[in-house]
Amino acid sequence: MESLRSIQHRCQQLLPEMGRGWSSSSAAPLAKSISGNQDSPAHKFSGKRRTVIARYGPYKDEYCTITKGYQGNRIRTTKYTLISFIPMNLFEQFHRAANLYFLFLVLLNWVPVVEAFQKEITMIPLVVVLSVIAFKDAMEDYNRYCFDKMINNKVTKVYSGKQQRYVEQQWKDICVGDFVLLSCNEMIPADMVLLHSSNPDGVCRIETSNLDGETNLKQKQVVKGVAWQGFEVSPEAFQRRIECESPNNDLNCFRGFLEHPNRTRVGLHNENLLLRSCTIRNTDSVVGIVVYAGHETKAMKNNSGPRYKRSKLERRVNVDVLWSLAMLLFMCFSAAIGHGMWLSDLKNAPFLIPDGTSPSLAGFYLFWTMIIVLQVLIPISLYVSIEIVKLGQIYFIQNDVDFYDERSTLGMQCRALNITEDLGQIQYVFSDKTGTLTENKMVFRRCSIAGVEYPHEDNGEPDSGVSDCSSTHFSTSRREVHVILITNNQEEIWYCSHQEKDVIPDPQLLLKLNQLSSAEPLLQDGAGDEPQEIPYIVDFFLAMTLCNTVVVSLPGLSQYPMSEFPQMAMKPLENMKLLFQRLSATRSISSRSESKVAAYSPSNFTQKLFSRAKESVPLSDMSQVETEEAEGLQVTAPKPELSEKGAQALATPQAGPCRLDAESEALVYAAESPDEAALVHAARAYQCTLWARNSDQVLVELPGLGRLAVHLLHVLPFDSFRKRMSVVVRHPLTGQVVVYTKGADSVIMDLTAPLTEGSKAAAKLKYIKEQTQRHLDEYGREGLRTLCVATKVMEETEYSMWLKNHMYAETSIENQEEKLLESANKLETNLTLLGATGIVDRLQEDVPETIEALQGAGMHVWVLTGDKQETAVNIACSCRLLRSSDKLLTINCESKEACEALLLQLSRIVAEAKDNDVGGPSGHTLIIDGRSLELALQGNLEKAFLDLAQHCRAVICCRSTPLQKSQVVQLVRDRLGVMTLAIGDGANDVSMIQVADVGVGISGQEGMQAVMSSDFAISRFKHLHKLLLVHGHWCYTRLANMTLYFFYKNVAYVNLLFWYQFYCGFSGSTMTNYWVLIFFNLLFTSAPPLLYGILDRDVSADILQHLPVLYQAGQLSQAYLPSTFWYTMLDALYQSLICFFVPYFAYSGSDISVFSFGTPINTSALFIILLHQVIQSHTLTRMHGMVLVGSALFYFVFILIFSATCTTCNSPANPLAVDIRHMKDPLFYCVTALTTALALLPRVLCISIKNSIHPTDLVKAAQLDKLDPEKRQRGIQRWRSTLTHGKSLATVTVADGDPRED
């Protein structure tokens, strides 16, 4: 009730000049100019700011000039229009180097002197590639178009100036300055400033899942001072002017102010802004004025394109494409020289066409001709093929049933389309802890209040209710959010929090708390130790219920009726009040609040407690606001216009605890973080129930005291920098202004009040602090997440001073964040420690196994967590990242020098251990805290840190900030040049996920930000196991093999043409029909490699999962090394030599004609290329068979039809009868058979000898695959056991050379 608003207005009244001062100093000229010339349009400032006035308001004429440059709400996300598609798409496509090369060839062929083929033929590949991609683009664009249309034609209620009422309008017709009326569950059509909400407290809730995937409700607030009571708001009388920032993409920031006609200003914040594409929830109707529309909305500004990362393999491919280019140039160059020399020896030969060009010029021309002839050497179709293959791979990854999580009904989601193969090459894994390794299902486990520990022994046992996660709460997964939006489905989406709810109260604590209801005896007892504890406990629980941003809702009711205030049992309350007043003096030594407390005489206070106050304060009624403000605490009695339900609830307030329990059981808490929910649930278990919350008040129930309305003066939300959050409230019992802070223990401990020695109270405080620290350490060792709770009582004057400052910070446009931070820091000092909580976060299933597998696969696993060291180490132990035999190297240092010395010392230890390595499984684990990490990440220590870290088996960075996480990943990635993977689930992991080569998001409890920024989204950590070890391995192997095959194929085929140049005077002649030449690559041999790239499976999933060591093949890029490339090239060269020269010798001196000569060569090449793939393939399914046979058949059918029908159609090749005659000729078959066999002989021989003498791990694994399951199992076990004995596999196999002799 004591809202910001009233203070603001009071300030405005008292200090008129302050009003302007609220905008930051840099904004002063603006303010001056506006006040100096009220009527001048503000579009002068439109460069940096925008002014918004009502469209049908009093300044209609001005409206046009102001909004001239503003976009309407129609959106167009399509890249092309119907007309611009072809030119634009072509333009886009020719940005690709490969397509440009193609185009260059086509153009080259139009130059008569170098023309190699018919012009149309050279265009075919280009046309095919372009049209395939254009088709894909067109389909995507069409989808977008349909989508835009659907969105643009959505209907909402907009105020119409003509009809003087809200009429239905399509989204696209909405303009800046329009008033929009929205009902519950409607989508927001544009960014609007909230002007009216049907909720009496001027609050409205929105769901932002469309924007950031977070399903909790966000509270939005009507602009202060624009409170319209009635529903009938009149936009025509809206004289206010809104100044705000120019459109930008920062979702969490909105700055501006609203200027009243009397030139007073109210600051606008993010919480006044309704964002486009969010949904109104729990609010019957809202009205807003549009400030950003269409593409200028924050949602649209955030609409960035898909992620594009270049995979490691692709970079490798690009290098080899350059090599191919070099080969091409070399071949063309040598042909050009050869042609020149050949020509210079000849004069007037009858087969030369006299045209007067000199041999050297002819050689030059020939160079370009050869580029056209040998164009296939550059595997342009490779890029298209790689894209297709990756789509196929993604299809299979997404369809893997093992990635399907029954509970969340989520499968695997590939968000980046082009880095599947990077999954197979990961060397470093950076993992978040909470929510990634653990469930992020927080259960309140232990707590310590005022130095006394309450162990909650019955609590937090695993599997207490995990299984019955009710489907009603979980049925709507995030994936269905879209669906919900269409159907306006009203189902709530909350965390599955059964486990969180099931807190069994600690009997001792419960007992103490229950004394509240019978506080009288305590009061009479006087000052014992016991009663001193009571205020701590009460404050502790108040902090637990108040200090959060949990949104409460009751199913079926938008929220608990706030206006309903329960009658309270008088006696206990009064007793409590007295108790508090007596005791608070001892607690708040540091604060100077005693005098203030005294000022509130008990009788006065009690009287006020039950005085009636108005629910919301009318703008005009300033004097009343002031008086009420002065009175401080107000507790309102139920208003007559209570809702039906509220009245019912009120009917029997304290009488039916069962009914109440049932009702409280039905309360649904939506929390931003699971910790908060856990704490609120825990408090409820002690009957400290959070009933409702709005911007001004929180309705809480305390045991024995009934429901109390606590006035929420301020909330300083959590941020990762401060690592804490605070609320400022009027204490319901003492009426003082109280700050409750909860946050990371390290931070809170530093913020507690300095201790003055001597007094008894100080000793007590010291004792509490020490005890709490001891408990915290203990919690940490147990792997609990710890939070400290502290409080502070503020003097009124102190508070108002601070508030003034804070208001100023809130309304400033520039440097707002810094000022707010400063303001928060001012508030959160001199705290009194209340206690600490320990929350357990269980490991996800199969995490230890997964980590073990990842390490077994040679990956370095780093855990980067914001948790404290003990917790992190504990979790690391339980997930087997740390083993008992491991040596822990801990770095906790304060200064850079110390850090450097420590790093060097530890490096020495590691180096020594390495020298003395006896092959034991023990390793070193580095543990570094945030502060040391910051020092280590500074320039010259980076290297020392990395040297140390890369020799450790695991690294745990605790207390690290999101920024540090990404810095670490970046450092490792860039300095060590390794493939990195980051996995996390929360917003704090986003930067790390984006920096890593592969980012994996876990769609977990903390919203979707991590998933949004990730390349792959999984639902459980254990899925990483299969994703990397199986799919990663497959994707990499497949793509690498396919790419190599592509290079091989092109080189092998193109070289045939090159060899022919030696027998045609290097004239650029080809022995192949041009059509066959072009189609050879495009049609006859294109499908099998694609299938190979998508379906090949070198080792079965089962074996890959059981033998992580196999993953190392991918890490070392064994499938595609530079040497592999050159071996492949060598083989291609050999095969092309065979394929050309066997037919050459077979037909030399005979009467064979040019194009007849090509047929056996082509046919052999086809067989060689197809059979080569069979040799390379690890699996051949029926599909492979069909495609391979189909390709060969297609070739034969094509050439036979061609040679049967084409009489003069393809001059000069004249295929008529050529191939048919060959098919009748036994010699043709003899030549083809010999060529094919001889060409493939060396490869088969080499592979089989290598596989026999020195098989790679993969080959051995493939052999295991062939055994029956029982034997295979034994084989796997045996292999694993040899690995764990620390021997390398090579030595094992040698040792096992003669197993029977052992």
Add this chain to the structure above:
Amino acid sequence: MASGYSAKEEDGHHSGAPGPAGSAAARSRKPDNTAFKQQRLPAWQPILTAGTVLPAFFIIGLLFIPIGIGLYVTSNNIRELQIDYTGTEPSSPCFECSQNYSWNMTRSCACSVPFSLDQPFESNVFMYYGLSNFYQNHRRYVKSRDDSQLNGNLKSLKDPSKECEPYRMNDGLPIAPCGAIANSLFNDTLELFYNEPNGTKTQIPLLKKGIAWWTDKHVKFRNPTGDNANLTAIFQGTTKPINWQKPVYELDTDAENNGFINEDLIVWMRTAALPTFRKLYRIIEKRGSASPTLPRGNYTLEIIYNYPVRSFEGRKRMILSTISWMGGKNPFLGIAYITVGSICFFLGVVLLIIHHKYGSRSNSADLPH
């Protein structure tokens, strides 16, 4: 999917893959547990080891060696005789002709080369002319023709294709047949005489029909407007190729072998693949089964020497050959087959040794015994 404008939707799957990503509705379903989607299709998984490829090597060896022997024997049974009559050496009977000749000489030069056959040619004998160092496969040469003109298209007859340049028009008249290939038509005349022991020379009848492919003669090459019309009239308004001595309609007296369907022209127009080639010139048919086609004895090759080869250091040959199912004489294939077969057999043995030495290990290395 109403949230299309959020970063999420856009990032997610709209702009990326239309196919596999699928719609939201499809994704929320559990993936089908089918063998295909779970990549469990039954498959043949070949692992190449000494043990597995060993049989293939033996089989290839066993197959190839007999084939090679067969090819070799066949090739050896083919009788072939080559006579080089280029006449570059002063001792050669055609030396005179070869020295003096150029394309535009009106007087023809004749020379005769005697030769003898040690063994008779039993079956049909094919008479070839062979050219060496003649690049009929030169890119621009190969293209220098107009197939539709040769196919009897009247329009192309009067207006030949641009590809024929610079042998397209001469003195304002279109050249028929146009192009460099036709222009360089082989125009030596070869005649064969058998020197009877009694000293008389008997001319051996040479068939000049049936030397071209049937499809070429009947489908691809056609005289304009029917074959029986007066060729001279049809070719009115065209001119002969520059190097020719006679126009195309005077190539032969036989109407069935005149004009574009002259078989010598057709054979020449099928450009050879390699710079050393032979082209079928005439066929000597076997008369009756009693006597060989060409008995042992002395022969004389009478040449009307027209075709200049000195400019490109070419050589001209006359080749007499019988043919088999595998065409002309070529020992290469037979030898290659035998060699490859032997190598395979040998490698098979090597692999067998490897298999014995390592194979058992490679199977047992990871397996318990």
